[in-house]
């Protein structure tokens with residue numbers, strides 16, 4: 242009896258934020274979610290079988306936390322799917338054998354088995370082309386095109402020469418990034434299962450490019466082999482957002498949206514861990530903590546794992562269309578998609594500050610090394626960057642959670658380095674707790690957030 246009343250006393254003396262924080266400090270599971278997602282599924286581009294598995298995985302996670310309303314919402318059919326198989330390698334065989342780290346964009350052809358050949362420099366003019374023509378068949382063509390996050394940019398080249406080269410029986414084109422990372426991007430737009438690009442485009446790290454270039458120029462026999470295990474999948478492939486919610490007790494029709502995107506890129510080696518396995522796992526853990534806490538917000542908290550984000554916020558754009566009637570009642574939309582660093586707050590119009598103050602105060606007290614603050618700004622713009630932009634476009638107070646910490650996110654972003662081991666457990670514990678606290682306090686405020 243005494244124990245019970247003491248527990249009751251403690252429960253009532255704590256604010257909801259303190260209750261969530263205490264529960265999280267006892268049993269936060271964000272890293273377990275992330276390990277499952279990255280270890281059993283890995284990279285998951287929208288339209289890949291891996292994303293379909295991830296949707297089912299997230300649905301089952303929500304259900305296992307007790308969400309009876311968890312469900313998938315279809316937002317599109319992808320006309321042609323893409324899958325990167327597990328067998329990817331690159332090797333320099335001569336003069337000194339060693340491995341090459343490489344990537345290709347998604348929805349680009351693979352090598353259809355290992356392809357070995359000499360390296361020939363990309364001709365610049367038709368005269369050059371005619372001179373090397375005989376050597377091109379069965380060769381890898383080394384191209385000095387600038388490589389950015391979206392892949393090589395061939396636009397500065399003579400289009401006729403480029404076309405003649407791709408029709409000369411080459412194995413593919415190899416370009417070098419300016420760094421030690423290789424990126425992945427791409428889209429299914431304008432492609433079908435039957436009609437799609439046929440030239441293999443490989444990007445390698447700067448140091449490997451320099452070595453290949455020097456060997457090719459010196460006339461030393463250079464032989465390289467690539468196996469790019471890329472596959473096209475006949476569509477249509479259904480893609481979904483994954484949704485679950487805690488219904489509001491007083492204003493169930495008023496909604497706080499909390500989420501991140503479940504889809505990712507998948508360059509060889511990448512697991513889509515930090516972009517945005519971290520935001521997805523933190524959303525799941527925030528949902529689990531809130532459900533387990535038994536706290537009942539006045540307004541509905543809707544957890545959404547968006548897909549199609551990497552192809553241009555497609556899943557969230559369709560979500561706000563499909564839910565157009567509800568949008569005026571969305572109090573706020575909050576997205577975490579900044580990698581594995583801790584959440585350090587948000588900026589926004591001054592009138593929104595009070596909706597965050599108590600949360601940030603409680604979080605900073607509980608995690609003093611990771612202070613959170615609201616930064617008022619005169620002109621606020623939440624467009625671009627991630628899925629909050631789709632809500633912002635409809636006039637919803639929308640927030641991309643700010644990040645700080647030691648993770649060098651730009652080094653990892655869309656590269657082979659986006660792996661579980663790059664995630665920072667102490668930060669993600671804070672992130673998942675913060676998401677739960679912030680969403681609860683906004684959902685439990687006296688009023689909806691005022692419109693911008």
Ligand SMILES: [Zn+2]
Pocket residue numbers: 502516517550578627
């Ligand atoms: Zn992202």
